[in-house]
Amino acid sequence: MEGKPSQPPNGSWPESQNGSGAEAAPAANLTFFSYYQHSLPVAAMFIVAYLLIFLLCMVGNALVCFTVLKNRHMRTVTNMFILNLAVSDLLVGIFCMPTTLVDNLITGWPFDNTMCKMSGLVQGMSVSASVFTLVAIAVERFRCIVHPFRDKLTLQQALVTIAVIWALALLIMCPSAVTLTVTREEHHFMVDARNRSYPLYSCWEAWPDKGMRTVYTTVLFSHVYLAPLTLIVVMYARIARKLFKASGPARDGEKAAVEGRRASRRKARVVHMLVMVALFFTLSWLPLWALLLLIDYAQLSEPQLHLVTVYAFPFAHWLAFFNSSANPIIYGYFNENFRRGFRAAFGAQLCPLQWGSHKEAYAQRPSGLLRRRVVVDVPPSDSGLPSDSRPSSGAPRPGRLPLRNGRVAHHGLTSEGPGCSHMPLTIPAWDI
Template sequence: MNKMTLNQAVNLTSDNITLLPYYIHSAGLTVMYIFSYMLVLLLSVVGNGLVCLVVFRNRKMHSVTNLFIVNLAISDLLVGVICVPTTLTDSLISGWPFSQITCTLSNLIQGMSVSASVFTLTAIAVDRFTKTVYHHHLRPVTALFTIIFIWLLAFAIIFPSAATMTVIRLDNMYLVHDNQMYPLCICFEDWAKAVRRVYTLVIFIPVYLAPLVLISLMYGCIAGKLSNNLRENRVQSRKKIKVIRMLIMVAFLFIVSWLPLWILMLLTDYQDLDRQQTDFLSSYLFPVAHWLAFFNSGINPIIYGFFNENFRRGFQATVGFSSCRSFLTEMRHMLFSLVPPNRVSDKPEDIGQGILLEDIPQVSHRVLEAWIE
């Protein structure tokens, strides 16, 4: 980026030059933004990376629902890696400091990730609905093709917006930092405002409103069906209710997290705001709304660990968060418990394949599961 000293710029330019501060916010607010966005980035990368690792490593978790959850984790991971850093930088600095490619890809990946997330949540609701109401189980191959279709549909919806993203340099407008001046560039959607209004409304319906209604109706039917079956089979119904609670919480938080950003986008497109109002929205409300939307990408793994015991155990086994006491207790069982005489192998990975759990009461369930894995 070309730069010149402030005195050179004043001497070479006319009086109609506009000078803007390089950094938009005060030092305190900047630090708060950086800390908040970096927290989301950490939660998103670590949490969703663990979700993918746990499901891939544990064969017992290779279910259709978990396949969709992995797809949801991948989309959230993309949001954290690509969208969080660029949005944070754009929120702290006047103008757009990146290239044309970054401008296009950031918009494309963010839009595709959001669309893929909501479509995946809808697919999960449809899968649970058909299982509970019609006792129809979706095949893994069908789920895989569904995921491919989800990403193709997400790309088709967001591509028109990404194709119009343009970076331009504004004449006679400069950024000032440390007695240096830098040209001001912006990244924006280069199309007519009327077309943009139509496009925003078009993507709002399939990406937010319609899935919201569909998910609510299906989970309502599922809740009613499970409440009727609770008297017949309490154990199975309670297990299903725990899973449904987790999925409802994921869908609910997605809806709440993205609602403020959708409201702001519709407000800026359908209301004629003056310069002061636009600056206030872009400087303060949009960064907070983006952070809330991105925070949803980092909170999902916490929900899985809180509601689902399999994920919780998988997280503990992967990152080694077992306490010292439990570790010593398990080691004591492993070293001093007698192995039944009808074992099929001396190899730890083969233990449990030909032995019933009742035959080895000395070995805890958690130790046996660790050996099997």
């Protein structure tokens, strides 16, 4: 997945003690490049842009992990897949963003061979795991909505699916990790502002034959991008068709019709969120895939190759990495439960009471006073999308939370203290 299309010539340049080997070859055979690829204003723009998405990626995806792991009611099948997406995005932010930024600012590869392999492998595994996870989410939503009477996926099965996803991601990126290597380019040097020369190194996939690299790029594009996203589009189209054709509940009456419309809107919001995640992933990675295919299939001239390397690849990498930073924003915009979790994460340090101090918000009753307790079924299959069917034998039975005046006790939230604007102790039953 590395975006440097350099093609080092065969052979190696002998080592030099002072960082310049100009004396070892005729001057006419030497090629010198500027140490920095961009002027100071352009480099500053790249640094600010990459720093922004790095901070968004770290903070946003850490909040997603915190929200899902901290709140028991958020540990659903869909949210486990969303958690896996957040973990893969964190790996991209930690291992790929800094190295790619430096690589795009400096001519050549400034790191060692291990970092070359690690950066390419983690980036490839992360994008593969992300798209496979998006497929798993689409399949889970498809089974839940289009075929509601089939057995639902359990949490244990979801964790096994996540393990299989990472195993497949590692398997498909193994050829890239094996062939990625750092080589010293013969007769090529970098020159800094003080006219000091340095040997030029490149991190690239050293395939025995150029045709093998082209075949591998095509296989990656079809298996990691084109085919999975085509499957996602087909499944979400079926889901949308099912939601549009779904009728209200079987009960008669205006109240039942209102509840049916409310349930349909709730389902549509969740599916809309997942569709936005898949659509944004598609658009974010499309330019980088287009450039990789262009390098392998088009016969670019030397000026064209320089233009693509210096300007097109840094932007394409930034756009692909921006996808890792935007997913938490999409969750917070479309899903109320994530918004509550994000607010709680920011406000946890300001409040004296911690999560979990009100385990039984409505369980306690005044002595001698008998009241009927009404409960609502809370399905375990989604972060805000109730199941359309009765619980199957293979899935865990839905939890039951006390319901009072149309609101459910939110187990695990603290009460509001002085100077603490926490979430309310209750949330609407239809938001779970």
